[in-house]
Amino acid sequence: MLHPSLLPLLLKKVAAVVWGGNSWSSAVIMARTGFCDSKPLLDLHKKAEERRPALRAWANSSEPKDRRHPPEGEEPRRGQKVEPECKWERRLPVSIKEGNITGYYESDLTAWVGLSYELLYHQGLESLLRREVEKAMEKLDLTWDRACAWDMFEHMMKNQYRNAFASAELPRPFTDTTRAVLVDWLIQVHEMLHFQDETLYLAISLMNRGLRQIKVSTVNLQLLGVVCLFLAAKKEECLVPEVSELCYLMDNGYTKKQLLRMERRVLSGLQFDLSHCSPLDFLLFTASIARCSAKVVWMARYLLELSLLEGECVVYLPMQLAGAVLCLARRVLQEPPTPDGDAAWCIASIIYIGSETTLLRIMHILAGAAAKAHGQENRGTFVKYSSALTMHVSSHPVLQNVSCLLPAYLKWPESLVVLASHEKIAEAWVPQRLDEDLKL
């Protein structure tokens, strides 16, 4: 369908559409970190003429013979605004705005891509990305109407910033170890109660917020965890366990009254805000666009669930976690590449936000977590993902030492340069970034 050498260019162009400029660095990052591995970075040697038609052709899915002339009604018009219908004031940068296009023109990329076709590319590629996003949103039931899909996607992208914490630090006396013990226990309880995965991610997210917003003593830590799972179930599940059942699961260490009091405290403390931007949604969404194999998806889901146990991971955006687990899963499984698969993978990488450093750091954390889980068979997640249903992903031998497959992320000084430009991209989504990278 698309010539492989065009992938990097395509990537660059769409990134420009989405983020308005500065796409150069993102293309480099995606390539480096395996988001578009096995492909040449940027094909600078081809003439612009050769690149344009195929790109356009793919973007609009038109026949090769139509290449030279855009179909009627699609004449590139300078200054034409492609704005999705506005329901109210649009504040997100995803849609093409004048400012973005101008910003893009000013970048040095204009030097090697003909100006006259710029807007046409923008339109074609935006519609391509849009179509993919809409399809995936619909497939995953993240939207109830295709017309709203793009809006929902924009909201998801923007909203995920509410989910990451500025710091991984826990209030005393809690440590990452105590937290991990609690999360592991909750994962097992969750499994026992046959809840959906969504409920688990919500519960852990509520617990992370609860730990920081409500004063709890060590004695009540388990109670907090259970209440978060209870509330997540009330929000997501059809069948909610009885309070007495939950108390029983805690060896009746707490009374029902204590549990209900904690429920009120958590609800008030969290202001009844039980919304959550699940990294699992981002994972399935990205995997759907990237046409990942079932095994890659299961592997990524396993790694994503391991991230719940890692206290450090709370600072990352759901999209970053999803991107990292998919990259790592591909590394581990080493499936033979296909041109279509690579094209889809590149399209999916467009929606990734963040720097290469972040991506690699998460991959390293999870590689460590996966190796650790291998040694401790009592870990809930490991056991859960060793079943036939999940294609035995957790017992994959490579996971025992997957870190060696990854480049050491601190070796690249230029990553800091890349970081600077990525901060800008991130700001485009939301002004207050919570990126740890600056603390490196």
Place this chain on the structure above:
Amino acid sequence: MAQGASFPYEEVAEIGGGAYGTVYKARDTESGKFVALKSVRVQTDQDGLPISTVREVALLKRLEQFDHPNVVRLMDVCAIQRTDSETKVTLVFEHVDQDLKTYLEKAPAPGLSQDRIKDLMRQLLCGLGFLHSNRVMHRDLKPENVLVTSGGQVKLADFGLARIYSCHMALTPVVVTLWYRPPEVLLGSSYATPVDIWSTGCIFAEMFRRKPLFCGESEMDQLGKIFQVIGLPSEEEWPKDVTITRKQFLPPNHPPITNFVPELSEQGAELLLEMLTFDPLQRISALNALEHEYLKEEETADTEGSTREGDAIP
């Protein structure tokens, strides 16, 4: 009212015995700003707060993330236990002094200008479209809960509350006004988001008339008044699952809608009739109404129109 350090609001005045309980104007003791407090007492059995309350309040909180300009801000939620079996959930909303009812009453003699009405309608429909696309229906839209700030901004209030309350307060003997209710609700048929469009249509007419369009005294009377204006629907249109039959109403020969809303332009009348369509499935949606010619019309053109009409009225 149980108040503690965790409840930093002091009541200033009662601002209304709403259908679902008393609403208080209160002061935020920290910021000094005024807020509106709406409380609901929910039965808490052995399984804690009911699932429906948790979900509905969480939904209202989620809507907050969008920060929609035409929807009243929910600033805070508190859950306070009163007894073993009852918890009071207090929703703290931003306080807006004026509702559309007083706004219409206060409007000087000839009434609102065409421009102003269009602007209010656009804002109202915009807020409603937002709620509907998030699967929230208002169910009790009326001029009293369409707030208008001093800057002329429309903010919808009390949406989504209907469901929070109705689950737990079904037995409260409340008097809810019938005037803005659509036929499907009056007939006891099933209903969804189109109910709000009907109410919006009634409000639209009221902006011109400065008095309600249908002032029924009972459900049958309300239906009769509606059919006098929109005509009696055909036998095919009449819902199958209701006890009230079509024969109970006289087939009146109904005059054109402009008899009831005289200042309405042709396009305005068209929009109004699309909102007051008997069949909820045929009724225009909020987002489509926003696209209607009447509301899309250029400001300048209708400014002249309204001055002329304004002049015509003594």
